Amino acid sequence: MRIGIVIGTGHGMDGTTGSLVRELLDRIGAHVDQVRTEIVGTDDLGLGPSCPACLACMTAGEQACPNYDRTAAARRLLDDSDLVVFATPVHSFHVSASMKRFVDHFAYLIHRPAHLGKPAVLLSTAAGAGHDAALGYLKTAVRRWGFHTVAQLGVNGPGLRKPAYRAKVDAALDEIAGTAVEAVTSGTEPTPTTADLIGFRVARLLVRNTTENGPVDEAYWRERGWFDAEWFTDTKVPFVANKIAALVEGRIRAGIEKGSADPYRG
Ligand SMILES: Cc1cc2nc3c(=O)[nH]c(=O)nc-3n(C[C@H](O)[C@H](O)[C@H](O)COP(=O)(O)O)c2cc1C
Numbered sequence: 001m002r003i004g005i006v007i008g009t010g011h012g013m014d015g016t017t018g019s020l021v022r023e024l025l026d027r028i029g030a031h032v033d034q035v036r037t038e039i040v041g042t043d044d045l046g047l048g049p050s051c052p053a054c055l056a057c058m059t060a061g062e063q064a065c066p067n068y069d070r071t072a073a074a075r076r077l078l079d080d081s082d083l084v085v086f087a088t089p090v091h092s093f094h095v096s097a098s099m100k101r102f103v104d105h106f107a108y109l110i111h112r113p114a115h116l117g118k119p120a121v122l123l124s125t126a127a128g129a130g131h132d133a134a135l136g137y138l139k140t141a142v143r144r145w146g147f148h149t150v151a152q153l154g155v156n157g158p159g160l161r162k163p164a165y166r167a168k169v170d171a172a173l174d175e176i177a178g179t180a181v182e183a184v185t186s187g188t189e190p191t192p193t194t195a196d197l198i199g200f201r202v203a204r205l206l207v208r209n210t211t212e213n214g215p216v217d218e219a220y221w222r223e224r225g226w227f228d229a230e231w232f233t234d235t236k237v238p239f240v241a242n243k244i245a246a247l248v249e250g251r252i253r254a255g256i257e258k259g260s261a262d263p264y265r266g
Helices: 016-031 068-080 097-105 131-145 157-161 163-186 194-209 215-223 239-258
Strands: 002-007 036-041 083-089 119-126 148-156
Touching: 002 016, 002 068, 016 083, 016 119, 016 148, 016 163, 036 068, 083 131, 083 163, 097 131, 119 131, 119 163, 131 148, 131 194, 148 157, 148 163, 157 163, 194 215, 194 239
Parallel strands: 002 036, 002 083, 083 119, 119 148
Antiparallel strands: none
16 A cells, blocks of 8 residues: 655654654554555745745646646655545644645646545644644645545644543544555545535636636646536536535626625625
8 A cells, every 4th residue: 555645844754743644654554464655744845935826837737837846756646645644733723834835836736636536634733723724724625636535633742641632542543544444445436525516616617717828727627528527537426416516606607707706704
C-alpha cells in the first residue's frame, strides 16, 4: 500500500502532528504486509509567502505556475498514493499557513479534479481548539480535488498526558487505521452527496464561464465527457440529491448572469 503524507508544520515528523501521523502509520502497518510511505512537508517546498495568484495554473495549465517545479513532487505523491494523509497543526483556529499555501498551489484541481475515488485521512493537532475549522476546511478542499475523506481526527497535544484522553485517541487511531485499509482494499467510491453534486455543477459553470480565458479546463472536461455528465464518474447519482443540485445550479447561474445573487452578509 502506498501512503502519501502531506504534513503542514515546520516541526516536521518530530512535532506533535508528526507523532500522530507516525502512530497512525504504525497501526496501518499492522494490517498490511507492505506499506510504502512518502512524505511532503509543506514548509519544505519553498513556495514563498503565498500562491502568486496569477491563475496561470487554471488558464494555461499547472506547468505554467511559477512554482511548478517546487510542487511537482507533491503532485506525484498525490497521484501515486493509494491513500493520502493530510495532517496539520491548528494555527489560529485554522490550518497552518503553509498548509493553506500548499492547498492554494493546487487550486487548479478544483477545475480539473484528478483524484476521484482516492481515500484521504485528515489529522490535526492543537493545544485545545480549532479542529472543526481546520479539518472542515481540509475536507472541503480535498473533496474538490476528488479525494473522499474516510476518517478525520483532531487531537489536543497536552491532553495526551492524561491516560483517559490518551486511551480515546488510541482507540480512534485503531479504528481509523482499519477504516483506511478497508477503503483502499475495497476501492469503494462513496455515493455523491447533494453537496458533491452541487460542487460538480459549480465546477462545470466555472469551466464554461472561463473557456475564453484558456482552453485547458475545457479540454480536460471535454476529454472526460463531463459536460454531458451528472457526476465525474459512473457511480450512480441519487435522484433527489441531483434534482436539488440542478435547482441550486440554476439559481447560481441566474445569480451570475442577471446579477441577482445577494452579497454575503453572514
Ligand atoms: C501560530 C500558532 C497558532 C496556534 N493556534 C492554535 C489555535 O488556534 N488553537 C490551538 O488549540 N492551538 C494552537 N496552536 C498550538 C498548536 O496547534 C499545537 O501546539 C500543535 O500541536 C503543534 O503541532 P506541531 O508540533 O506538529 O507543529 C498554535 C500554535 C502556533 C505556533
